[in-house]
Amino acid sequence: TRSAEAATSRLAFDQVAANSLDTITVPAGYKWHVLASWGQPLWSNGEEFNQASRGTGSSQELAFGDNTDGMALFQNQGRNILAVNNEYTNRDIIYGNRESKLPETADDVRKGKAAHGVTVMEVVSKDGKWEVLKDSPFNRRITADSPMEITGPARGHDLLKTKADPTGTQSLGTWNNCGNGRTPWGTYLTCEENFNGYFSSSDENFEIPAALKRYGVSHKDWGYNWAMTDERFDISKNVNEPNRAGYIVEIDPMDPKSTPKKRTALGRLKHENAELVVASNGHVVVYMGDDERGEYLYRFVSKDKYTVGGDHSKLLEEGTLYAAKFNDDGTGEWLALTPTTTGMKDMAEICIHTRMGASAVKATTMDRPEWVSANPNKVEAYCCLTNNKNRGKKPNAGGDDTSVNAANPREANKYGQIVRWEPMNEDHSADKFTWDLFVLAGNPKVHKDDRKGSANVNEDNMFNSPDGLAFDSTGLLWIQTDGNYKNEGDFEGQGNNQMLVGDPETGEIKRFLVGPKGCEVTGITWSADRRTLFIGIQHPGEKDTGSHFPDGGDTTPRSSIVAIAREDGQTIG
Ligand code: FEO
Ligand code: CA
Ligand code: CA
Ligand code: CA
Numbered sequence: 001t002r003s004a005e006a007a008t009s010r011l012a013f014d015q016v017a018a019n020s021l022d023t024i025t026v027p028a029g030y031k032w033h034v035l036a037s038w039g040q041p042l043w044s045n046g047e048e049f050n051q052a053s054r055g056t057g058s059s060q061e062l063a064f065g066d067n068t069d070g071m072a073l074f075q076n077q078g079r080n081i082l083a084v085n086n087e088y089t090n091r092d093i094i095y096g097n098r099e100s101k102l103p104e105t106a107d108d109v110r111k112g113k114a115a116h117g118v119t120v121m122e123v124v125s126k127d128g129k130w131e132v133l134k135d136s137p138f139n140r141r142i143t144a145d146s147p148m149e150i151t152g153p154a155r156g157h158d159l160l161k162t163k164a165d166p167t168g169t170q171s172l173g174t175w176n177n178c179g180n181g182r183t184p185w186g187t188y189l190t191c192e193e194n195f196n197g198y199f200s201s202s203d204e205n206f207e208i209p210a211a212l213k214r215y216g217v218s219h220k221d222w223g224y225n226w227a228m229t230d231e232r233f234d235i236s237k238n239v240n241e242p243n244r245a246g247y248i249v250e251i252d253p254m255d256p257k258s259t260p261k262k263r264t265a266l267g268r269l270k271h272e273n274a275e276l277v278v279a280s281n282g283h284v285v286v287y288m289g290d291d292e293r294g295e296y297l298y299r300f301v302s303k304d305k306y307t308v309g310g311d312h313s314k315l316l317e318e319g320t321l322y323a324a325k326f327n328d329d330g331t332g333e334w335l336a337l338t339p340t341t342t343g344m345k346d347m348a349e350i351c352i353h354t355r356m357g358a359s360a361v362k363a364t365t366m367d368r369p370e371w372v373s374a375n376p377n378k379v380e381a382y383c384c385l386t387n388n389k390n391r392g393k394k395p396n397a398g399g400d401d402t403s404v405n406a407a408n409p410r411e412a413n414k415y416g417q418i419v420r421w422e423p424m425n426e427d428h429s430a431d432k433f434t435w436d437l438f439v440l441a442g443n444p445k446v447h448k449d450d451r452k453g454s455a456n457v458n459e460d461n462m463f464n465s466p467d468g469l470a471f472d473s474t475g476l477l478w479i480q481t482d483g484n485y486k487n488e489g490d491f492e493g494q495g496n497n498q499m500l501v502g503d504p505e506t507g508e509i510k511r512f513l514v515g516p517k518g519c520e521v522t523g524i525t526w527s528a529d530r531r532t533l534f535i536g537i538q539h540p541g542e543k544d545t546g547s548h549f550p551d552g553g554d555t556t557p558r559s560s561i562v563a564i565a566r567e568d569g570q571t572i573g
Helices: 004-008 057-061 106-114 347-352 354-360
Strands: 030-037 068-076 079-086 117-126 129-132 140-142 147-151 170-172 177-182 188-192 248-251 261-263 275-278 283-289 297-305 319-326 331-336 369-374 381-385 417-423 432-440 466-471 477-481 498-502 509-514 520-526 532-538 560-566
Touching: 030 129, 057 106, 068 177, 068 188, 068 532, 068 560, 079 177, 079 188, 079 520, 117 188, 177 275, 177 520, 275 369, 283 369, 283 381, 319 354, 347 354, 381 466, 417 466, 466 520, 477 520, 498 520
Parallel strands: 068 520, 147 261, 369 466
Antiparallel strands: 030 560, 068 079, 079 117, 117 129, 117 140, 147 170, 177 188, 188 248, 248 261, 275 283, 283 297, 297 319, 319 331, 331 432, 369 381, 381 417, 417 432, 466 477, 477 498, 498 509, 520 532, 532 560
16 A cells, blocks of 8 residues: 555655545554543543533533543553543633533533543554553542642652642642653653642732742633632642642552552753653653743753662752753753752752753753653654744743744744754763754745755645654654644645654654644553554644544534554554
């Protein structure tokens, strides 16, 4: 089924054309089916998704959450356990049965909180189709109300103490879980991103501390209305609660009774994903983006070393945080955030006010760092810089300069780029690196200046706003987009959000998949035999884009996980 041209490339599939269809398009010779959709029950005492009511608080607590994002498939004695983030809720869709399309009642808020967090579920392959195993002992929902343990330097700090938790060691819930990571010791990392959008103030004159403003906390939430039933989200009553969110949380997917651990040592930011590698000297290195215009790219290096079969419970509790500096000459360095370099009091404060630490060391302001992925075949890592309308126009929330620089080279960057770096001495824990741009996205159909993109972008493979990013085990780079899908003006010819594959050696990029209307494509993991590729379709039909994915007809659009396989059953990538 392959064309002669495809057979000569490492990207061995026929490129999919851009389109604006309300379905998933894959190359000839590939097929797909839906594994799980928002509202689908994980236990047999849960209700099937109700198209009219769109679910209630109690049905949602027993069901897959909304807006699927980062995920990882784990194997345990032949069983497949999928851990997956449910980032946020599409309020106008999940409350679309109400005239206001907003949460109005206490049960609406209960449903909204339950649609967030993480889902752990066992999945099985039957007659060539993957499905969720209802009632598996591994099935679990972690929501905005689940107990968490706070670990690391900030544990017990005054800034983390609240009325409900005077010790500052136990928080409730995780929300806005964006990308993910996984550890070699078998745990799942979920990354708290836009945690600020859930807080509001019942006192409109309440003076918001500057440190909360840096993270975008304001008097109004983003339409979730959680403070209506839960005082934790009213900052005039609980000013420290936002300091307990914005972390990376470690979860043991094999133990449904385990308490998730907030890892404050990895810093507090709007975490995108967590790419964990073991450096050549045994230290654990975690690369992390802070997805906000003009914010920074971070690295954590563990104090202790990883050993196979050793005790891993404290590896993510102690270490050094760094922010990246990309020099215009193609060199770069990781700047350590310490009391000396930042002028901050101690590591606890650095782990809570991490953005201020990065500003203090004068790291490089970036065009919204999204996912990072490390190449399994070479000591190097890549990061999507999705776009940044403020580049060269407006400082970041800390007042830091955002003039164009070589790594973020375009003013009011509409299309984004992917930067990659090679650490010195093939050591991810080294403090120096060299870097270049793998791709500068653009539109060569519309523009002839630098907005046309780099040489590996053409009218057939063009895209905007790279976001999700993952190497497969063969060393091909899968790129997922979350950008403008209007297919007009600057984005004419780019169609819906999509997934592409890049070859890190040649720079070649080909479009592998196009998603349905209004979606972004985010989250990616493989079956152990690499014959199934799982991806997430998030927010189909947002902003009245008219999607009815995946069920068609006049059904409610539902965020879904999709399984992709080759018709001939061979491996993917
Ligand atoms: Fe949740 Fe930056 O994407
Ligand atoms: Ca993202
Ligand atoms: Ca994005
Ligand atoms: Ca998203």
